[in-house]
Amino acid sequence: MQSQAHSIHKTEETAEKKNENHNCNNVDNLLASVVTEPISAGDGDKADTENGNSPSKVTKTITALKPLEIEEKKRLLLKNCVETLHSITKSSAREADVDNAPFTHKFRKSVLHVAKAYFGFKEGEVPYSVIKEHRETIARALVEHNIVHLLCDALSEVLVRDDYSTSEGKMIINNWFPMKNIILTLLNYSDCNDQVKKIITEHSQVLSLILKFLSDKLQRYLNSELTEDFEKMCKWFLSIVHNCGALKENLQRLRELNVIQTVLPYLDSQHESHRLTVLAILADLINEEEAELLCADVTLFQFILKSLDKALSTESHKNLGWSAQELTRAVKQLARNDANKEILVHEGCLPILVKLLDIGTEVELHEAEYAFQLRKKIVPLIMQRNYKPDGWLGFVLGSKLYYDFSGKYPFEVSMKKLLKAVLEPAYNDDVDSQPVRTLYLYSH
Missing domain, CATH: 3.40.50 (Rossmann fold)
Known part of the structure; x- marks a missing residue:
């Protein structure tokens, strides 16, 4: 990481320095004016099907649902999902409690159903508030039926057994597909429910195993030696860690798990969306004493501000799958630190934040x-x-x-x-x- 930030600010003229101090206060005021929500997966919601293929990108005309149709669909989606949750609680995840036992067909089918329930409503057929409400409702049901804890158990078990891939790195379908849907379910629903975040963070094993995976795969990840599936796992696990860090009461636990030291090297990722996720994780976790971990590389601040500016320039207000609202939250977290705030001002955040107030x-x-x-x-x-x-x-x-x-x-x-x-x-x-x-x- 380059060491540029401190030298930049030491050469400022006194009058300009005073102006920057004033502008730093403006950053706080502008960020306080923007309503932000918990950040999402980073590169968009994940809707993979169990056979490993993303839904086909066929252009379809989406018809807006009428109010009564919306209410009926909400009722049916919740009813079907609750029935699936009951099925999960009453069945075993594995065929038998022995090594290499595959997941049961019933468990695989149920987990796939829950993963797909997140996408029960499509953008365009209902207002986003309906989509948001539906996802929050399903997330609450997962919590109430203890499904989040069960999925954390299942994911922990498969990570410990390491029976989802061969020694050559080829995925074992019967275990990899359900494992993938467990990961995506935890990822997506932790994005919209604080209790899901809390359960994942407080689970005895799952985050420790996720962080171990990220540590073990780091060098091969940076060298672009991982298969596509393993690279996706790194991306999804980083997103889960970030979602958990969006809840303030989880931060101490994440610090105890050495999340900062584990994810920091991923800032060198070749994938911009992954770097954004890591930067957002660090913005949540780093305290005043650790600010130099980010201040040493001014390009990180340039990167996140550039991403936010690009998002504001698109019709969807998104860039790299991140919404302007999500990126603003990351900037806001960075601005908690005075040294970071000075860099943000120096790199031109004020005009971008003013532009942000005009969207929506x-x-x-x-x-x-x-x-x-x-x-x-x-x-x-x-x-x-x-x-x-x-x-x-x-x-x-x-x-x-x-x-x-x-x-x-x-x-x-x-x-x-x-x-x-x-x-x-x-x-x-x-x-x-x-x-x-x-x-x-x-x-x-």
Whole structure:
């Protein structure tokens, strides 16, 4: 890793240094203005089928579902998934408790079903809020039925037995396919549920074995000597570690497992998406005293800011499978450290963060339209005095009235009116002003 960052900042003029200190404060303010969520797998959701092939990339016209169709599909998906979870709890994972015993057909089928349940709704047929809610519902069911712990047990066992590949590195299908679906299930559902993150982290074996795998494969990974499947395992395991690190209460456990020392060499990966995952892991884990681990290489900061800027320039607001929101969270974690913050400012993060504040209106529009379709109440709030928004929001709201939390009226008065609006089935006339476009929408 190059040692450039410290020398850059020592040569700054005093006046410019003062300006950078001011800009560092602006970084905090801008990052606080951006709502971020837990980061995902890094290179997108994984929807591999058990035979090892990704779903065929056939262009299809996706028809948007109607509200009643959405509710019925949600019900059926959950019902089928719960039945599958019961099947997992009542059956053995292996044919017998002996070496080289394959996974049972029933277990393989059940794990595949759970892995696919994550993709029950497709983008385009429903608003993203429905997809998010569905995935969170399935994740809660996994926790409630103790499936996460069972999958951690099964993954630990196969890693200990090392019976998923031959000595030549060829995968043993009967064990590799279910193992892969276990990994993907833990990866995807740890992205959307804190309890899943916690269970994985607190499991007695699984993270230790994942980190051992990453350590054992490191040199061959960096030398590009691994097969495609083993390289995927490295990628997925890094993503699981990152998801676990997104939960603050897991950080101490991850530090005790020496995650920093294990993943740090993976910053030299030839795959940019893998490097992003590692950088995000380190941003969560590194403390003030360890800041030099990243400060020594300014190119890391350039890389993540470049990735964020590229994401903001695309229609999907994604780059390398990472959303702008996810990348912003990583930048925010890096900015916890003052030395890192100075580097981020020096490398031009402020204009990028300002650009970030302008995105998201299309998603918000879809969510508002969906609320109207379901006949859900929309309660508009204005949070900033003299705020005059423009664009689509006024058109969507029409004649809806807002509740003023800008400070113009006592908070208690505004809250009383808001609670009345939220709890009653019909809209109230007891509002603070004439119809306006609003800053935030809360759907009830």
